[in-house]
Each structure stands twice: as C-alpha cells, then as structure tokens.
Amino acid sequence: MELTKENTLALRNKLIGQSVRLFYSDSPVKITRARGQYLFDENGTEYLDCISNVQHVGHCHPSITEAAARQMDLLNTNTRFLHDNIITYAERLAATLPAKLSVFYFVNSGSEANDLALRLAQQYTQQEDVIVLDHAYHGHLMSLIDISPYKFRKLTGQKEWVHVAPLPDTYRGVYRADQSNPGKAYADAVKDVIDQVQSKGRKIAAFFAESLPSVGGQIIFPEGYSVKVAEYVHSAGGIFVADEVQTGFGRVGTHFWAFQLQGENFCPDIVTMGKPMGNGHPLACVVTTAEIAGAFTANGVEYFNTFGGNPVSCAIGLAVLDVIEKEDLRGNAIKVGAMFKHLLQQLSSKYELIGDVRGVGLFIGLELVTDRELKTPATHTAAYIVKRLKEDHIVVSTDGPWDNVLKFKPPMCFSMDNAKRVTQCIDNILADIKTKNLELDRDDV
Structure with missing residues (x-):
C-alpha cells in the first residue's frame, strides 16, 4: 500500500536520523517518479530539477x-x-x-x-x-x-x-x-x-x-x-x-x-x-x-x-x-549554459541584488548581495528565492560560505526553454522583492 505524504514524513522522522536532512525541510516535496530533467510528486505535479548533477544524463534514462x-x-x-x-x-x-x-x-x-x-x-x-x-x-x-x-x-x-x-x-x-x-x-x-x-x-x-x-x-x-x-x-x-x-x-x-x-x-x-x-x-x-x-x-x-x-x-x-x-550533451552544455548565463547577466542590470553571475557550461552560480560595493551576502533573500521557486515548481538550492549563491547543476539534458523559464521566474521574484521593498537581509551577516 502506498503511503500518504503525511505518513511517509512521520515514519521518516521516526526512523531516519534527523541529521539526514530533506530539501525544503519545513514543507518537503514527496517525489515518486522522474524523467529527464523533471521530477513528479505523488499528485503528478511536475518540478524542473536544477540541481541533480547525480542524474547526469537525465533521470531514469x-x-x-x-x-x-x-x-x-x-x-x-x-x-x-x-x-x-x-x-x-x-x-x-x-x-x-x-x-x-x-x-x-x-x-x-x-x-x-x-x-x-x-x-x-x-x-x-x-x-x-x-x-x-x-x-x-x-x-x-x-x-x-x-x-x-x-x-x-x-x-x-x-x-x-x-x-x-x-x-x-x-x-x-x-x-x-x-x-x-x-x-x-x-x-x-x-x-x-x-x-x-x-x-x-x-x-x-x-x-x-x-x-x-x-x-x-x-x-x-x-x-x-x-x-x-x-x-x-x-x-x-x-x-x-x-x-x-x-x-x-x-x-x-x-x-x-x-x-x-x-x-x-x-x-x-x-x-x-x-x-x-x-x-x-x-x-x-x-x-x-x-x-x-x-x-x-x-x-x-x-x-x-x-x-x-x-x-x-x-x-x-x-x-x-x-x-x-x-546525445551531444557536452554541446548542449555549451549552448544552453552560455544562454542561461547570458540571461542571468541581463537580470543583473535590472536588480542590484545580483552581485555576480559566474560559471561555465551547466555549472552556474548566481551570487546575491545587499550591497554591491561591500558585497554583503544576501543570505535570507537567497533562501526566500529558493522557497518562491519551489512554489513555481523549480528545484534550486544555495551554496557558498554564506549560502547566498543560487547554484545550478541540472541534468545535462537541461534545455533552452528550461533556462528561459528559470530566468523568467527569478525575474518575477526579484521584481516582487523590489516592488514591495522587502528587506529580507536587514539583520544578515
């Protein structure tokens, strides 16, 4: 019998060591199947996977x-x-x-x-x-x-x-x-x-x-x-x-x-x-x-x-x-990675929160700062964007000494359309932060 998400989480909390953490620990996603660069939850909802470099050529190829x-x-x-x-x-x-x-x-x-x-x-x-x-x-x-x-x-x-x-x-x-x-x-x-x-x-x-x-x-x-x-x-x-x-x-x-x-x-x-x-x-x-x-x-x-x-x-x-x-996945990494990086760099001209865009191929980082001159890490803002992207059914995480770098290491079949979708969603979130004048990192490091 297939467990409900609630039962799965309850049993995990009981049986699995708590130091073995889940993504989105406050509201985990239960993934039941995957294909290519996509993950699907128990309700069939599709998530775009931007971080599973383990499934290098795509989930369940x-x-x-x-x-x-x-x-x-x-x-x-x-x-x-x-x-x-x-x-x-x-x-x-x-x-x-x-x-x-x-x-x-x-x-x-x-x-x-x-x-x-x-x-x-x-x-x-x-x-x-x-x-x-x-x-x-x-x-x-x-x-x-x-x-x-x-x-x-x-x-x-x-x-x-x-x-x-x-x-x-x-x-x-x-x-x-x-x-x-x-x-x-x-x-x-x-x-x-x-x-x-x-x-x-x-x-x-x-x-x-x-x-x-x-x-x-x-x-x-x-x-x-x-x-x-x-x-x-x-x-x-x-x-x-x-x-x-x-x-x-x-x-x-x-x-x-x-x-x-x-x-x-x-x-x-x-x-x-x-x-x-x-x-x-x-x-x-x-x-x-x-x-x-x-x-x-x-x-x-x-x-x-x-x-x-x-x-x-x-x-x-x-x-x-x-x-x-x-499948010429190296060629895909060159083409899609270059376009993705370019799109993210275009966002940096619109939003002061973006301090740096760096990477090569499908290994890309987007560093967020509250002050470009001082390079003050925007840790809470990065966490907020990860949470908002989850609501847009896009899986991303952070890294760096201050957890203020959005990291992108997707399966190598990641497409141009995927890159455009991620960039547009980040654009929308940053625009919302700017419009609402959110100060998520007021007390940050």
Missing part, C-alpha cells in the same frame, strides 16, 4: 536502465573475478584523460574515491600533510571531514596536518578579477602555506581541490592557477589531487573534465570522480599515474573493493558515456 537490467540479468558478482566490463570501461575513461593518468581504482562513492586518493598520496610521498582550500568539502568519511573546512570548522576543528589556503574567489576574495594576474596571486598564497608548513619541519603530501569548488560557491579558478600551484606543490615533494566528483563528465561543455579548463599544460597526479558516473547508481573512481599506483602496490597490503567496478556498475558507466556522446 532508458538507455541506462536497460543496460543495468540487461547486465543484472546476466551477471553481477564480486569484482575479484575476471570480467570484461571493468577493462572496457577503464579503457573508455582513459581515452578522455591525459596519457599519464592510466591506472584506475573503482569504488562506490565520491567519498570512497577521495579517501583512497588521500591514501595514495600519503603512501607515495611518505608524508601526511595536506593543503586544502577554504570552505572545501570532499566527503563524509572521517578522513575527509578532516580535510573539509566546510565541515571541520563546525566539529572538532583543524588537525595539525591539515593546512588551509584561500579560496581563489575572484569576485569577493583577496585578489579580484580586475587585478593583474589573480591566478598567480592565489597560487602564491598556496606557496606561502607550503613555506609555513616547511618552517615547522613538516612536508607536504598533497594539495587537494575540487576543479571547480561547488560548496565554496560555484567558483571558477582564475587562469593559470592550477598550473602554478602544481609547480609549487611538486617542488615541495607533494602531488596535486583534482576532485572531479561534482564537475566531471562534460559538465563544463568545452572539456570532458573541469581541470582541463586550466590548459593543456596542466595534468593532476590523481583525479577522483563520482556522482555523475552512474547516473544515480553508486559508482566512483580514482585514476592516477603508474608511478603512484606502483608505490601503493609496493606497501604489500592488498586493496580490494567488493562492489567497486562490478559488472553492473561498469555496464551502467559505459551506457552513461554512450549517452553523453550520442
């Missing part, structure tokens, strides 16, 4: 579900048996990456991937210390909470072996877009951290960063940043880990991986991937160099993952790659 069912009906077994799918999938992924990234470890989640990347880095360098970006989030395991300022600042605090570099935010950070070479300036700030670490007699194992920081507020790295950071980190004996869990698989459009936006001369030593890989199925991966993988093998301790890279997961992963290619 028939090619993905068919591949999963076909392989599930044939074989799904422990990954320590020899099977073609994992090899075929690794070859397909390798074709999208620089040649030196050639050894793959398949796991089940982005958190598992980042935890393994940390182990690889520390084993290879025989050092412990890690540099991360401020407000970074790399996963929910204890090892990753330790290197996620977004989390550890609220919990036990910063470990001695973890060091935080400034978020390279060229909108509100120390070095702005209108300054000369902000990429080098932010990279030099990482060099300062390295120098501080070494002055204490410690050494660097790794620099760990999302290729486009998402929780940090949909940040786009300034030109030259990663190349220069890698130079400094390598000189210190460390390695560069690029977290592509949120941004990989063509979301930026022009490239398959977001780290490639930093130029052909840049290649991380380790890349982690996750969310979009399985289109909702738990599938993730770490790829690294033969040298780093060799050092991990040399420790004499076997690594195995019972489910990571199983035949069904790899069949799904292969199907995702096929859909990205056949």
Whole structure:
C-alpha cells in the first residue's frame, strides 16, 4: 500500500536520523517518479530539477536502465573475478584523460574515491600533510571531514596536518578579477602555506581541490592557477589531487573534465570522480599515474573493493558515456549554459541584488548581495528565492560560505526553454522583492 505524504514524513522522522536532512525541510516535496530533467510528486505535479548533477544524463534514462537490467540479468558478482566490463570501461575513461593518468581504482562513492586518493598520496610521498582550500568539502568519511573546512570548522576543528589556503574567489576574495594576474596571486598564497608548513619541519603530501569548488560557491579558478600551484606543490615533494566528483563528465561543455579548463599544460597526479558516473547508481573512481599506483602496490597490503567496478556498475558507466556522446550533451552544455548565463547577466542590470553571475557550461552560480560595493551576502533573500521557486515548481538550492549563491547543476539534458523559464521566474521574484521593498537581509551577516 502506498503511503500518504503525511505518513511517509512521520515514519521518516521516526526512523531516519534527523541529521539526514530533506530539501525544503519545513514543507518537503514527496517525489515518486522522474524523467529527464523533471521530477513528479505523488499528485503528478511536475518540478524542473536544477540541481541533480547525480542524474547526469537525465533521470531514469532508458538507455541506462536497460543496460543495468540487461547486465543484472546476466551477471553481477564480486569484482575479484575476471570480467570484461571493468577493462572496457577503464579503457573508455582513459581515452578522455591525459596519457599519464592510466591506472584506475573503482569504488562506490565520491567519498570512497577521495579517501583512497588521500591514501595514495600519503603512501607515495611518505608524508601526511595536506593543503586544502577554504570552505572545501570532499566527503563524509572521517578522513575527509578532516580535510573539509566546510565541515571541520563546525566539529572538532583543524588537525595539525591539515593546512588551509584561500579560496581563489575572484569576485569577493583577496585578489579580484580586475587585478593583474589573480591566478598567480592565489597560487602564491598556496606557496606561502607550503613555506609555513616547511618552517615547522613538516612536508607536504598533497594539495587537494575540487576543479571547480561547488560548496565554496560555484567558483571558477582564475587562469593559470592550477598550473602554478602544481609547480609549487611538486617542488615541495607533494602531488596535486583534482576532485572531479561534482564537475566531471562534460559538465563544463568545452572539456570532458573541469581541470582541463586550466590548459593543456596542466595534468593532476590523481583525479577522483563520482556522482555523475552512474547516473544515480553508486559508482566512483580514482585514476592516477603508474608511478603512484606502483608505490601503493609496493606497501604489500592488498586493496580490494567488493562492489567497486562490478559488472553492473561498469555496464551502467559505459551506457552513461554512450549517452553523453550520442546525445551531444557536452554541446548542449555549451549552448544552453552560455544562454542561461547570458540571461542571468541581463537580470543583473535590472536588480542590484545580483552581485555576480559566474560559471561555465551547466555549472552556474548566481551570487546575491545587499550591497554591491561591500558585497554583503544576501543570505535570507537567497533562501526566500529558493522557497518562491519551489512554489513555481523549480528545484534550486544555495551554496557558498554564506549560502547566498543560487547554484545550478541540472541534468545535462537541461534545455533552452528550461533556462528561459528559470530566468523568467527569478525575474518575477526579484521584481516582487523590489516592488514591495522587502528587506529580507536587514539583520544578515
């Protein structure tokens, strides 16, 4: 028997840990089915999904579900048996990456991937210390909470072996877009951290960063940043880990991986991937160099993952790659993302609340401020807009240190009409705020 929304919520509150929060916790939406970029509640009401980057090629894509069912009906077994799918999938992924990234470890989640990347880095360098970006989030395991300022600042605090570099935010950070070479300036700030670490007699194992920081507020790295950071980190004996869990698989459009936006001369030593890989199925991966993988093998301790890279997961992963290619979803990200960003930028000329519009492909952030000069975060206004968009049946959420950035990471099938609809609804809401002279952030940070 299907439960009513009220019964479902009551049982969830009773049985599921309260720290596992729902979207719109004061008035949750019960979703019973989905297709493409649309979600449907128990009454059949359609919601436009602007945030499910996990369902990368679209919710319940028939090619993905068919591949999963076909392989599930044939074989799904422990990954320590020899099977073609994992090899075929690794070859397909390798074709999208620089040649030196050639050894793959398949796991089940982005958190598992980042935890393994940390182990690889520390084993290879025989050092412990890690540099991360401020407000970074790399996963929910204890090892990753330790290197996620977004989390550890609220919990036990910063470990001695973890060091935080400034978020390279060229909108509100120390070095702005209108300054000369902000990429080098932010990279030099990482060099300062390295120098501080070494002055204490410690050494660097790794620099760990999302290729486009998402929780940090949909940040786009300034030109030259990663190349220069890698130079400094390598000189210190460390390695560069690029977290592509949120941004990989063509979301930026022009490239398959977001780290490639930093130029052909840049290649991380380790890349982690996750969310979009399985289109909702738990599938993730770490790829690294033969040298780093060799050092991990040399420790004499076997690594195995019972489910990571199983035949069904790899069949799904292969199907995702096929859909990205056949439906030209990278091309769609370029075209729709550019138009969406342009439409949002047009709104900024009408409303002082819009401080910045940034992004690439279908990775876009809209930062709201109460004062453009001071860049005062409009946190409550952002929350109000999210609530109003829900009433318009559009699902959006916020991110950034002050939760004042509306983030857009929709399924890659997001259309021109979808972008126009979202922009028009935001326009209507901002016009309403302006007309009514609402001061939602009067007491804000």
